[in-house]
Amino acid sequence: MNQDNLTKVLSQVANGFLSVENAQRQLKHISFENIDFAQIDHHRSLRKGFPEVIFGQGKTSDQIIGIMERMIINEDIILVTRLEKKKAQKITSKFQGADYFKDAKLLWLKKNEPKITGIGKILVISAGTSDIPVAKEAFLTAKAMGNEVDSIFDVGVAGIHRLFAYQEQIIKATVLIVVAGMEGALPSVVAGMVKAPVIAVPTSIGYGSSFKGMTALLGMLNSCSSNIAVVNIDNGFGAGFMASSINHVSAA
Amino acid sequence: MNQDNLTKVLSQVANGFLSVENAQRQLKHISFENIDFAQIDHHRSLRKGFPEVIFGQGKTSDQIIGIMERMIINEDIILVTRLEKKKAQKITSKFQGADYFKDAKLLWLKKNEPKITGIGKILVISAGTSDIPVAKEAFLTAKAMGNEVDSIFDVGVAGIHRLFAYQEQIIKATVLIVVAGMEGALPSVVAGMVKAPVIAVPTSIGYGSSFKGMTALLGMLNSCSSNIAVVNIDNGFGAGFMASSINHVSAA
Amino acid sequence: MNQDNLTKVLSQVANGFLSVENAQRQLKHISFENIDFAQIDHHRSLRKGFPEVIFGQGKTSDQIIGIMERMIINEDIILVTRLEKKKAQKITSKFQGADYFKDAKLLWLKKNEPKITGIGKILVISAGTSDIPVAKEAFLTAKAMGNEVDSIFDVGVAGIHRLFAYQEQIIKATVLIVVAGMEGALPSVVAGMVKAPVIAVPTSIGYGSSFKGMTALLGMLNSCSSNIAVVNIDNGFGAGFMASSINHVSAA
């Protein structure tokens, strides 16, 4: 449901052409749609500036296609995350314009290229080669939401001179996403270098007492830097979404 | 060390009036100062836009006074966090312009009122009465860093109509800080209502399996809303700092 | 063992036709039956109002069939939970009246439709599409135990207007089962809306620090609402059983 439709309904109520009861019923259907296994939140675009994102994990490709068919009527872009290759193939053969990014396990279907609407540039930094899939999920999410995005991969703290080589680019970023597994120290170091907000993303990379990302997560939450906040383990999507939200702040 | 001093040193190097070795030594002293028990990071104002904040816990009042005496020379405002009442009294009798906020365990000493430099308004929301001290620490930190800040206290999800009564104010905020203990559900609900970024702050309020805030922390990290990122348990200061950082973003 | 048989044995003892020793031996066999790998609790129908339920996980299909053959003599309905599809096929080819529900991994075999004996209606609510299998296990269990049951799926707190659209139906329920993964916030919000008892069911849906449902479980245990109690992670069966138990309370 876009802004125009909403305005129309409300005017009719104001003019007495539409009773309160009827308007309520109509807005209920506009605001979300019950398709048996899902209640699609069509109102989300209005409320949050971006349509509901489909969490691919635990849904069949048929369910995903069903949701996409309803959403594409009203939305300019649809994002599906955590999507296995096999399901993606079924979906891309149905929606031929859809793009699937294997590394990031992310698919998008868009009517046209997202306009760049963010304030500045989002920079995605990752500590190791194995953290790249999570970093790419963040990268693509932010891209889809209308942001300029850059990336620097494999600059972990064991060879910290690699990080400082990119100091200028780092200082210029409007928002930073820093992705790291193992001890998760990189976001602290990066946040110490800049005044911009840093979104820290722990990954499940590591072994033994890395506890599938718990160690990195705890490290980031206890950072001695303060311009930092943390998202869930491997949650590249959430990091990209939050960074975009930050890159779009405005006075009321 | 402010921007002007730095420019002067660098020009002298460029002109050959100052050798690289001497400049290096001089800049080292400008950038931080070794006072035995601390290495004061005078460079932080330059780098991060706000001077180093003194973590009061685990320092004696004498140590804190010592650090404040060095910092006040160059800085417009000094913040001390996690400061017990007894230590605060010693400090306020030394620096008579200092203000101590008992609830928030925060002290500030400022040469003049901080200028409002942020983009919009920061809104601090807390779930329960017992979460107020953490919420106030966030509030005052954001205030000190040049932001307009508002607050709504005691609007937890057990009586969710209280929250919706403030919907208009919530939707208008540029950045939101949401503070909650127990199950920590409030940030999810608030983030679902807005497109602005939400900083979630778990508190140690609760008992039994609340595990001193761990339950609230985990709940917030697993939020089904996406415009959310989390700071450490009871870390009102970090939330205020991050929110201010977000409220000051700009293109490079 | 039904009530009639029991009465007969006891009368014989009273009349001296049956010695205490013999009665004891006979009642022992009536109350449960030792079939090598299991001690079937035939007494459970008498004691608890519903026959022993077969936990399918970790039993072979032959073992399950063996138990069912003994139970079907005395019982009107047999429930098998956590039953994999393959085992279910063997069982349904043996007992042709049996119904298998793939989503819920539940099978039942019944002599006739269960009579509705509960006080009012049980309502099963789930937060996300992926929580549906657990919700369905609860739904079917309650159904089998003689309750009217309704359901609302996919009304998580990220779009809380979807929940409020069903407010009327929610308020009318006699008992509610609320199923959620991730941060597990939905039961708190629902319990805040009603005076009826709410059974909260955490699911293992989520990733990273959701810890396979632990985060949702802890959140529910620390709910700021009070008309709430919690069952084990993914324990749809237990929730349905407890809800039915509540829906059948009576004065002594």
Add this chain to the structure above:
Amino acid sequence: MNQDNLTKVLSQVANGFLSVENAQRQLKHISFENIDFAQIDHHRSLRKGFPEVIFGQGKTSDQIIGIMERMIINEDIILVTRLEKKKAQKITSKFQGADYFKDAKLLWLKKNEPKITGIGKILVISAGTSDIPVAKEAFLTAKAMGNEVDSIFDVGVAGIHRLFAYQEQIIKATVLIVVAGMEGALPSVVAGMVKAPVIAVPTSIGYGSSFKGMTALLGMLNSCSSNIAVVNIDNGFGAGFMASSINHVSAA
């Protein structure tokens, strides 16, 4: 806000004597009241059948008295939980009709004796002598909410014949609350004896690997009995509230 006032406002809206905007504003104030440090949920009596309960921990006696003064205008009974003796003394000297129960750390102030409105009898059972304070908090909460309540203390499983001596009383209860620390086995055994719903309450009694009640909590969540649901550690209040909610179920 009671039912009558609400009816009056709504009629005025229907008749056009009150605009929607004004009614909205008025109902907002009726539904809750902002007294600086708290947003008292006056609507709770209407919604949940019992007024908001004051969680005493972390509030000053002045704050509690402030809230009580507002609430007593509209409510017949006020409950304060987790209240230390010292604070209680201040409160009872202010409200002379108030009763304080030291063991249970609970205070109530009531205009008249609560009417018995529940379906049957609630029975509170505790495993050990040290579990009695939690059991009493449950007992008094249920009492305050209009239930007949009985109790059996110190019947832990190490001498299980003590429990079976009370079998008749146990079987007759409409709802059971079973309180236990250490390994928390008692609720499983009790639930195996009855068909009524059992609320299991873990306590923090124990040492070493009892982890302040975590072991009892986990044991109860994994009960092999099914007519059981669990509340937070030491949450006697929640257990009493939930039991009362169950003891008051009715068809819509």
Add this chain to the structure above:
Amino acid sequence: MNQDNLTKVLSQVANGFLSVENAQRQLKHISFENIDFAQIDHHRSLRKGFPEVIFGQGKTSDQIIGIMERMIINEDIILVTRLEKKKAQKITSKFQGADYFKDAKLLWLKKNEPKITGIGKILVISAGTSDIPVAKEAFLTAKAMGNEVDSIFDVGVAGIHRLFAYQEQIIKATVLIVVAGMEGALPSVVAGMVKAPVIAVPTSIGYGSSFKGMTALLGMLNSCSSNIAVVNIDNGFGAGFMASSINHVSAA
């Protein structure tokens, strides 16, 4: 190395026929044997009354056969635990007298039936059908070590009358092994019925917050009965070994 060989060597030293250095070297080889990937503890029979037991998990069938070939020279019985079926087949085709117990994943090879040397009877009790494999491992281990052993399976606390039906047999046992998963309450109840020592064995049976046996383990460690001690999760072998050790105690 049996007692006789040892006596011979020592006599030779006493008589001066064997130097201390040579005796030391000889006894070193007798006491254990280095076969590249293992240091077989031949001394164990002497020291502990039973030869070293081969932990099958993580060893190849060739490694196991290699160790068995060396051990069978001196020992009357060899036990292999945690042995997968495939490996077992290779071993039984090599040692045709070996018996493999699929449920218990245990293999033994013996020169003659173990003599009953224990004081009394060991009784193995299990809570559920799924706990039987662990119970059988305990049963067979105790059997192999020269004990009379009995078993009662599937007498969990949800239908506690099944347990009491076996009261006489339970009271007569010299040592008891009680195996249970889920909440692990059975050992507490059994230990409350007897004065004999009870070995509690938690199993990994359960789901959700059973944490693969951790909940049962913690419950057993916190038992309110005192004639109880606990072994590792699923450690049927250890329980059988410990029970046999108890069943063979004697004055010095």
Add this chain to the structure above:
Amino acid sequence: MNQDNLTKVLSQVANGFLSVENAQRQLKHISFENIDFAQIDHHRSLRKGFPEVIFGQGKTSDQIIGIMERMIINEDIILVTRLEKKKAQKITSKFQGADYFKDAKLLWLKKNEPKITGIGKILVISAGTSDIPVAKEAFLTAKAMGNEVDSIFDVGVAGIHRLFAYQEQIIKATVLIVVAGMEGALPSVVAGMVKAPVIAVPTSIGYGSSFKGMTALLGMLNSCSSNIAVVNIDNGFGAGFMASSINHVSAA
């Protein structure tokens, strides 16, 4: 209730002098006694060979005295564990024959010296000086229950030659109790030296990641020796009780 009284009641039933109903009622009172805050398990001596032990923690001295007054009528010895010095003083001034052991926080009151009834000797070994209080609780408990007991303190594995100096004494023990904090390695080493059963007792001695005894507990549960079983952290009483139970085993 001793054996004689029981025999008398049962004979009367057999002869028809006592109806079943009356006998049942009488035996119920004999078996335990309800004194308001406790249900004293008088039947325990009969069933377990030792009277109920009073857990002092969380009981007032008046409650303890109340229980002791009832018990001393029928019992030869009363044990109170986890008893603070202050409470002990009140009790010893009431019962002048009582002995209080400050280190072990244990009190006993006995009519005459316990007869030595155990099979052999129990040996208590502790790793460090700080583990002595727990070791002494085990020592005294075993003593009270009719066992010969010896002890060796401060023989931790960091200087393992100290342990081997006592090898002869260790090998001769009938049952061993091994008490250790920190990494808890001592029981493994001791159990490797003997064939007798070893009760391992973790203590809360240590710091940092010793987690108040959790590390020692886990280490002991995962021992590579097999004649070992474990009790709760700091549970010297349980260890002494279990060791006595083992030292009293007999054929049925």
Add this chain to the structure above:
Amino acid sequence: MNQDNLTKVLSQVANGFLSVENAQRQLKHISFENIDFAQIDHHRSLRKGFPEVIFGQGKTSDQIIGIMERMIINEDIILVTRLEKKKAQKITSKFQGADYFKDAKLLWLKKNEPKITGIGKILVISAGTSDIPVAKEAFLTAKAMGNEVDSIFDVGVAGIHRLFAYQEQIIKATVLIVVAGMEGALPSVVAGMVKAPVIAVPTSIGYGSSFKGMTALLGMLNSCSSNIAVVNIDNGFGAGFMASSINHVSAA
């Protein structure tokens, strides 16, 4: 980048043949190389005395080959750890001089045999047969880095005489690596025997409450011996690296 190249660049700057800007750019490329998915730290040989080691897990064989091709230009030896057999086969067919060690999952490619440069001998000790793969990874890593290395396998504490048989060899070692799973007691015992530094390596060998090595890790961190430090679970590589670092210490 070796020492000679670096000297050349720096001399040119000193002589004015190379501007500071150009030198900076050149050194940046020398210090590390950006090959899209990795930033190869060529500077590491200079800084740490050994080239960057390739962590094979989570990289494709093509990525590994790509990195090896760049590194082999400047380095004498390349190490790849945690390398699955399949990937290894592709790599050894590309680099025919490469050796793959299946047990240790380690591959090396070297221009010539590493020179022995360490101070003394490194001794690798393992507790059980199943710990050998981790022990071998440590062994080979230390070997590759220029150390003499010896090993003793399968000398766990359950038969501690096996360990003492090797006392002489143990006492002579310059650095010790002790590898153990289950309760992880071996490093404490070994460290108590020597004055040399001991690197303790917990392994994930065990079951139940061994928690995949966590129990062994905690045990080692709480060792009552002091010449001990610990690496991550299963981290044979890190242990070998650290031991080599110790075996190469020198005065500045």
Add this chain to the structure above:
Amino acid sequence: MNQDNLTKVLSQVANGFLSVENAQRQLKHISFENIDFAQIDHHRSLRKGFPEVIFGQGKTSDQIIGIMERMIINEDIILVTRLEKKKAQKITSKFQGADYFKDAKLLWLKKNEPKITGIGKILVISAGTSDIPVAKEAFLTAKAMGNEVDSIFDVGVAGIHRLFAYQEQIIKATVLIVVAGMEGALPSVVAGMVKAPVIAVPTSIGYGSSFKGMTALLGMLNSCSSNIAVVNIDNGFGAGFMASSINHVSAA
């Protein structure tokens, strides 16, 4: 027991002046001494190059004085760790030459200044002001054991330029001890700068999810640098001891 005494005893055995039995008995007393509450390990100087260190926590000042009186006969230096001020005062009034270091809670008593016997210099680095007490414990321990030691305090990663200012000093160290709380990132960064071995010491400094040092500990164990090993939380003593052990390595 020093080397000379030992030689004398052994010669007498060789010459036949002393029987094996007598020598064994004599060496037993020399090797350790049983003083009731402790078995003083006099052999430790011989075996480990430094006398047994007294762990002050949990011992009375009288016990400590008792041990010191025995030890001072044979030893040149005695170390007491984790010693509270009050106990220290009693000890220093008894042994007037003893020095007590309040910050580090460490006391030493020495006959003469320890000779510098280590290979090079040990450098202690700490992240924050609050980590200084742990750093000082490490510093003094290493000092007492015959090492040259330096320190740099308060150079945490939030202002990483402070660390690099000391790069030269850091690179020259023979062994490094790096002490940090909160996220514990400093050791990774330092280890990335040097080839010398780094001992990482987590501290309990932090709050919320720092879990009293657990987060720092896990971070250090998962370091992406490899010349690192870790000791227990707040274990400055162990770090100093291990560093000294490394600084004294030699070929056999």
